[in-house]
Amino acid sequence: MEVATQSAEALKRQIATTEEELKRLKEQLAVVEAQSSIEKAVDGLELGAGPVTTGKWPLELEEYKRYGRQMIVPSIGIQGQLRLKAASVLIVGAGGLGCPAAAYVAGAGVGTLGIVDGDTVETSNLHRQILHNTAKVGMKKVDKIVEKYDLVLDCTDHPTSRYLISDICILLCKPLISASALRTDGQLIVLNSPPLPTGDASGGPCYRCVFPKPPPAESVVSCGDGGILGPVVGTMGVLQALEAIKLITSGKLLAREGEKADDASMLLFSANSNPPFRSVRLRARRAKCFACSAEGGLTLEGLSSGSLDYVLFCGVTTPVKILEPEERIEAREYERILKEGNRRDHLLVDVREKVQFDICSIEGSVNVPFSTLQGSGGLAAEGEMPAWIPEALPSDAPIYLVCRLGNDSQIIARKLKENGLGKDSRYIGDLKDGLKAWKEQVDNSWPEY
Known part of the structure; x- marks a missing residue:
């Protein structure tokens, strides 16, 4: 049954x-x-x-009606209309x-x-x-x-x-x-x-x-x-x-x-x-x-x-491959981290520009635009904490980076490591394939733009 x-x-x-x-x-x-x-x-x-000239008139009568207001423009005229037709x-x-x-x-x-x-x-x-x-x-x-x-x-x-x-x-x-x-x-x-x-x-x-x-x-x-x-x-x-x-x-x-x-x-x-x-x-x-x-x-x-x-x-552009596999996590794995842990036990940094962040974002994420991190503006001196990292965040708390497709996030993850943020036991990595993967693996209602 x-x-x-x-x-x-x-x-x-x-x-x-x-x-x-x-x-x-x-x-x-x-x-x-x-x-x-x-x-x-x-x-x-x-x-x-059809042919440029038919019968008594060079254009069909319907064409005179259709293109009449165009033909009376001095720079067009009947000759210009015939050239267009040909x-x-x-x-x-x-x-x-x-x-x-x-x-x-x-x-x-x-x-x-x-x-x-x-x-x-x-x-x-x-x-x-x-x-x-x-x-x-x-x-x-x-x-x-x-x-x-x-x-x-x-x-x-x-x-x-x-x-x-x-x-x-x-x-x-x-x-x-x-x-x-x-x-x-x-x-x-x-x-x-x-x-x-x-x-x-x-x-x-x-x-x-x-x-x-x-x-x-x-x-x-x-x-x-x-x-x-x-x-x-x-x-x-x-x-x-x-x-x-x-x-x-x-x-x-x-x-x-x-x-x-x-x-x-x-x-x-x-x-x-x-x-x-x-x-x-x-x-x-x-x-x-x-x-x-x-x-x-x-x-x-x-x-x-x-x-x-x-x-x-x-020039041939190839997908960004900066981080090692162990430095990247799947979107579904990050969802599991959210469900099992406390949001304050880690930091999710969204590196998209603010105009994109305002369209949609993962709850609890912090927006630090890629453009501010390309130079040294968004980074502190070596060994110091950037201003966008909460003071209450534990020193060994993981930092995850996310962007739209998983390219910019790799660049910033590597830059943070080179700046000394990951020299202790802190994990720094990104969400593989970014928010595109989040839609595919976690939330199919996520807006795609």
């Missing part, structure tokens, strides 16, 4: 899970079937605009930059729009990647690739891809609009415009001209680690679309004989500055640039053969 009851309960749970999955799939189907006109444009339902644009990256850029490029009437992105949609993307929604979490962002295009928008978020995309544009003589955003700041550059061949000093600078050397790998901060404000990355994506429309309608997608590059500049945006925009003048093509100079070594053969290792060029 007991076995039958257990089997019945198991079947009920399975049915409930299946019904929940079916409900989710139905919601997902409803959303996909009801996509907005902007998203349809991006997915290809309005990309093929143009093809490739957007690399369908994230916070690519989503608004794609929406406005498609909305302007560009004839062919290609999007390249091998990533999947995550819940943390949704506050800024406006083409995606909750029902698409886990789906591929884009599944199609367009091979031939006139203009490229780099909407990616890592130096490796930025150098690769720029090199391709140089070799294929394509203008490139590159942008980036982090926290409350962004930058925008129009590169390789005009797109003259390699070795022609009259062409616009490439990404390597502006940044001959990549930043140190350890200094590269992602949106996941540094944070991003949605309107900031949206602003930069919209500006990319604007620059694309300006290039297309002015007829500058192709280099003309004898044409020289305009003075190149980098547009910098800071949401917290007044004014928020400023422009930095850039030099022309660098005389010994690897990609676009006559002395450069960049070739299509080298690019296609894989001999150019962009990951190696930009």
